[in-house]
Amino acid sequence: MIHVQGITKRYKDTLAVDDLSFEVREGVVTGFLGPNGSGKSTTMRMIMGLDAPDEGTATIDGTSYHGLGLPLREVGALLEAKAIHPGRSAFNHLWYLAQTNDIARQRVDDVLEMVGLSAVAHRRVGKFSLGMGQRLGIAAALLGDPPTLLFDEPINGLDPEGILWVRNLLKGLAAEGRTVFVSSHLMSEMALTAEQLVVIGRGRLISSGSVDDFIAESSGQFVRVRSPEARALEALLLERGAHVVAEDDGSYSVSGLDAAAIGTLAGDAGLHLHELSPQMASLEEAFMELTRDSVEYRGHESPHGAPVTASFPSTNSGK
Amino acid sequence: MSTTLTYTSRDLAPATHARVRTSSALRGEWTKLRSVRSTTWTILALAVITLGVAAIAGSTVSSSWHTMSAFERQTFDPTGLSLRGMLFGQLVIGVLGILVMSAEYSTGSIRSTLMAVPSRSKVMLTKVAIMAVVGFVVSEVLSFGAFFLGQALLASPAPHATLSQPGVLRAVMGGGLVLTVLGLVALGLATIIRHSAAAITTYVGVLLVLPLVVQALPTSISQPITKYLPFHISDAMTSVTHVLGSGPSLSPWTGFAVLCGYAGVALAVGTWMLVRRDA
Numbered sequence: 080m081i082h083v084q085g086i087t088k089r090y091k092d093t094l095a096v097d098d099l100s101f102e103v104r105e106g107v108v109t110g111f112l113g114p115n116g117s118g119k120s121t122t123m124r125m126i127m128g129l130d131a132p133d134e135g136t137a138t139i140d141g142t143s144y145h146g147l148g149l150p151l152r153e154v155g156a157l158l159e160a161k162a163i164h165p166g167r168s169a170f171n172h173l174w175y176l177a178q179t180n181d182i183a184r185q186r187v188d189d190v191l192e193m194v195g196l197s198a199v200a201h202r203r204v205g206k207f208s209l210g211m212g213q214r215l216g217i218a219a220a221l222l223g224d225p226p227t228l229l230f231d232e233p234i235n236g237l238d239p240e241g242i243l244w245v246r247n248l249l250k251g252l253a254a255e256g257r258t259v260f261v262s263s264h265l266m267s268e269m270a271l272t273a274e275q276l277v278v279i280g281r282g283r284l285i286s287s288g289s290v291d292d293f294i295a296e297s298s299g300q301f302v303r304v305r306s307p308e309a310r311a312l313e314a315l316l317l318e319r320g321a322h323v324v325a326e327d328d329g330s331y332s333v334s335g336l337d338a339a340a341i342g343t344l345a346g347d348a349g350l351h352l353h354e355l356s357p358q359m360a361s362l363e364e365a366f367m368e369l370t371r372d373s374v375e376y377r378g379h380e381s382p383h384g385a386p387v388t389a390s391f392p393s394t395n396s397g398k
Numbered sequence: 399m400s401t402t403l404t405y406t407s408r409d410l411a412p413a414t415h416a417r418v419r420t421s422s423a424l425r426g427e428w429t430k431l432r433s434v435r436s437t438t439w440t441i442l443a444l445a446v447i448t449l450g451v452a453a454i455a456g457s458t459v460s461s462s463w464h465t466m467s468a469f470e471r472q473t474f475d476p477t478g479l480s481l482r483g484m485l486f487g488q489l490v491i492g493v494l495g496i497l498v499m500s501a502e503y504s505t506g507s508i509r510s511t512l513m514a515v516p517s518r519s520k521v522m523l524t525k526v527a528i529m530a531v532v533g534f535v536v537s538e539v540l541s542f543g544a545f546f547l548g549q550a551l552l553a554s555p556a557p558h559a560t561l562s563q564p565g566v567l568r569a570v571m572g573g574g575l576v577l578t579v580l581g582l583v584a585l586g587l588a589t590i591i592r593h594s595a596a597a598i599t600t601y602v603g604v605l606l607v608l609p610l611v612v613q614a615l616p617t618s619i620s621q622p623i624t625k626y627l628p629f630h631i632s633d634a635m636t637s638v639t640h641v642l643g644s645g646p647s648l649s650p651w652t653g654f655a656v657l658c659g660y661a662g663v664a665l666a667v668g669t670w671m672l673v674r675r676d677a
Contacts (some may be wrong), residue, residue, distance in 0.1 A: 080553050116531070124509075124676075124677075127509075128513075129509055129512055129513070129517050129676065129677040130676040131676060144516055145516045145517070147516065148416045148417060148418075149417075149418060150418075150513060150514065150515075150516055151459070151503070151513070151514055154513075156513060158509055158513075159506055159509070162505075162506040162507055162509045163505065163506070163507055163510065164430075164501060164502075164505045164507045165505060167430075167433045167434055167507075168433065168436040168438065171430075171433035172430060172510070172544050173435070174429055174433075175426040175427070175429040175430045175514075176424040176510060176514045177420050177426075178422055178429055179418055179425075179426035179514040179515050180418065180514060181422055190586040193405060219510065221405055224405075224406060248405070251405060252405055255405065255406060264429065285485060342428075345558070346458055369506050
């Protein structure tokens with residue numbers, strides 16, 4: 080379990096993290112969500128004992144990082160893809176880390192195999208792609224078989240296959256009872272991976288709790304419906320008190336009734352449905368809404384004014 | 399990528415120590431040093447310079463012997479001649495000492511290092527120990543190598559030196575010791591400065607530019623300072639007959655003690671800053 084209590088970090092005149100408190104439980108994936116520059120990486124570095132908080136404490140299973148015995152066996156972290164000397168081979172990077180914490184050489188080979196880098200173990204890391212670098216960083220985090228794991232933007236630079244692999248890895252680690260804390264600036268990614276969420280903006284806590292609660296809290300959920308008998312269906316829905324908005328593309332956005340109720344209604348009336356899909360875009364919207372005031376660097380509004388719905392998140396940079 | 403392996407280790411021995419052991423940290427640091435090419439290249443460059451200068455100086459002096467003045471012949475120092483390359487070697491060992499620390503910052507690997515070994519004074523201690531041992535072995539081998547190579551190529555009528563002559567063994571041993579300690583000075587500077595280029599510039603500045611600056615000062619000011627400069631301490635150590643012509647020198651071992659003091663200060667300040675600063 081990770082326990083963060085009132086940590087504050089100042090860099091010259093900017094307040095990177097502001098009196099932040101939260102807990103990360105074992106056994107589930109906890110997403111650490113916030114816009115770029117909101118203090119996620121700084122918070123993780125403070126948990127890992129790299130940066131000293133100006134105020135407050137961060138502990139792992141009740142102990143500060145500096146108090147851990149053999150730290151790699153207690154906590155593993157992927158902080159930045161290239162926290163690795165490019166001139167060193169993947170094997171040697173892991174091997175020196177293993178030596179410091181009395182970890183057997185066999186474990187180095189094992190984690191290299193887990194992340195799929197066995198074939199390039201003795202190649203210099205400088206020749207690695209961004210995705211391979213991420214995999215090596217993940218291997219380093221897993222090296223000591225630690226009960227607590229932190230991943231800072233782990234899907235950066237990964238191809239779709241790699242993204243899927245990371246999702247399954249995170250869930251698998253949590254299923255083994257570990258504490259898994261993973262940061263992302265992509266709400267859609269966290270919706271697929273995390274059960275718990277810690278949402279921050281400008282270094283302050285915005286929300287924490289389960290993803291389900293987060294969805295429930297966010298208003299404006301709707302179901303997209305398409306039907307060749309649209310007029311009849313619309314009448315039926317309005318009769319049941321649903322709110323129906325006709326979209327430009329011929330679909331209807333229905334709120335006030337869930338997908339099951341709409342489907343039953345249409346079936347009973349003998350109306351065909353070509354689409355009946357609950358929309359999660361509101362999750363992204365809720366996140367945008369929550370963090371709107373706390374985005375540090377904002378571009379101009381997109382011409383559509385709509386949030387980006389992501390099936391596969393693009394490989395955005397974490398910084 | 400494997401789906402058959404679980405993420406759990408099958409055979410990770412249980413932790414038996416409350417802390418990262420110094421011996422374990424030393425093994426890790428040694429792996430780090432030997433697993434990058436820059437280590438091989440700098441040591442190779444050190445060998446080429448020290449042995450190369452010894453060979454060239456040794457083989458060319460006999461041809462110019464007949465043009466040398468009586469005074470030059472009288473004060474001719476075959477030991478110092480063979481060790482002349484060690485002066486250039488000071489720059490190279492400095493680069494090695496600097497890269498041991500600054501490469502950690504330029505590549506970001508310092509974060510990996512500090513996550514594995516959270517005690518920063520222990521990280522510093524192991525780096526100093528590894529640099530001291532590697533620096534000592536390499537420097538002594540090259541110092542003796544340069545001496546024997548230089549003497550072997552020194553043709554008559556120029557006189558030869560042997561280790562049994564007074565001051566010769568001290569000069570040859572001392573050449574290696576000076577290099578070792580300068581490597582540690584560089585490591586300390588790099589820990590303070592953290593950037594490779596800036597650290598190398600500072601190191602070269604102290605070693606080569608500072609003597610020129612001091613030389614440009616009025617004698618009344620420069621004379622008491624000069625003998626404390628690393629360059630002059632090193633020259634005093636590696637010479638048997640001392641005629642630099644720049645005023646009084648510290649005795650070889652007093653100079654060496656001063657040099658160790660410089661290294662101690664650089665390493666102490668570096669350690670203090672490593673402990674204090676965010677990584």
